[in-house]
Amino acid sequence: METHSKTEKTGNPIWENVVIARAQDRPTALDYTQRLFTNFVELHGDRGFRDDPSIVSGIAGFEDRTVAVIGHQKGKSFKDRVSRNFGMPHPEGYRKALRIMRLAERFKMPIVTFIDTPGAFPGIEAEERGQIEAVARNIMEMFQIKVPIISFVIGEGGSGGALAIGVGDRVYMLENSIYSVISPEACAAILWEDAGRAPEAAQSLNITASDLLRLKIVDGMVEEPPGGVQKDFSVVVSRIKLILSRDFEILSRKSVEELLSERYEKFRKMGPYKEGTTKTT
């Protein structure tokens, strides 16, 4: 898995998008948490094995509500990034996230998640501790959580490791973020045995916010200032505040049955196929 991409200019606008999405100075989940919410209390640990620093979680205030916050955390300095495993969680990270979601459900707090990961970590210990089980369980149980879930892809949405905290009633992408089933490098390595052709793969895969909006996978795109969110974080923060404020209001009026059946139907529809002669999208 390639966590660091080449940064040279390719003249390919999609690749420049990928570079921005992965940029080290891009705000992280904790940055958003600090700026969007008040009185954040970080909660740690999966109660089974350890605290995975690749995922941060806790509770915080937003307007007159208490919300639960969960996000991948890539880290800032090199040391921080290493200790956070570049935002690639182990199973215990996902189990921590699920624990916080269940806690939020018990206390009727809506959940906000920030997606920013190259993917769930591919390693020996991750496999031993059941990466597949942890990811699968989170995805399934997110369909059962009886409080609203709003997700933002803030940087990199790397496959199942992203989706494991990304089953939201509303899912938004920052304008320069990406969301994909496979990293462009890995895709290129498979298709052409040449990870260097990642820009082409990125194009084929349709991974940008505007692609996913067009494909109706996400509900909206949060505009960024030219050059990326780090150029003017405040403006992006205020846009997200407006979205949260509006969505909490809309979603909190729904009954639990409505909320869960709409969440089911939202994802149920994703995947076009043809049946006999009819096409479904």
Added chain:
Amino acid sequence: MGWLSRSHSKEKTSEKKIPEVQEVERKVRIPEGLWIKCHLCRQIVYRKEVEKAGKVCPKCNYHFPITIDERIAQLADPDSFVEFAGNIEPLDPLKFTDSMRYPERVRLAQKKTGLTEALRIGVCRINGRMAVLGVFSFGFMGGSMGSVVGEKVVRAAERALELKIPLILVTASGGARMQEGIFSLMQMARTSAAISRLHENAVPFFSVLTDPTFGGVSASFAMLGDVILAEPRSLIGFAGPRVIEQTIKQQLPEGFQRAEFLLSHGFLDMVVERGKLRETLSLLICHFRQSGTSRCHSEGDPEGEAPVRD
């Protein structure tokens, strides 16, 4: 992610000389002949004996890959399997092109396998008891899950829920289907959501993992069985072994990601030999039925329900 490198590069890598057994196993085609060479123990074995054991090596218990039809024949009562949703086929929502257009790749796989997609689903009987059965074909684009496979898993689950009969899915998959991009990722959500509904309604789901089961399939519905079974030595994991080796720059321990490894780490309920799979599933179906009054027998069941047609 990396699991795809296993499935899609299969044909390419099989040309090269790769000493690892797991790579060689993928392309096993039992030749037309009286004798065949087992790809695990490398002994020459009598073909009929292998066939009789359900394509299992009599010397070392190596489980050869089998087709969907062979699997159905081994698990379901004769002529009881009635397929449904057999006419759904993939679209090309991303207009994905690599060296070949995606629709052509699909057509090629269809021609090669005689299947419309990598998964067939149907209602069948196992020792007289009804179940929804779905079987993957690794031969169809690495058993990868795109929108059609996802849709079929969902429909299989919905049918099981509607009929209140168990769902059995036999997986063999490299993971998500890259050519459908984000749609293939979303199949993890759809299928897991469908299994969630079975859980909530106490409709049993038995997940049978076979060699290999990876990525988007293992990290979604396949690990959500009420009971999870696997065939011996099946490779099961999140990321493919080569991806992990490249990431950690270390050799992987012996037996890593094999079914027995998952069993010992607590992620499977049992490893079941192919010859015992039908009997085991039959017993499970019996134990999990709602009105369990009479005792369960692994062999045969006199009180079968009326047959259901699609």
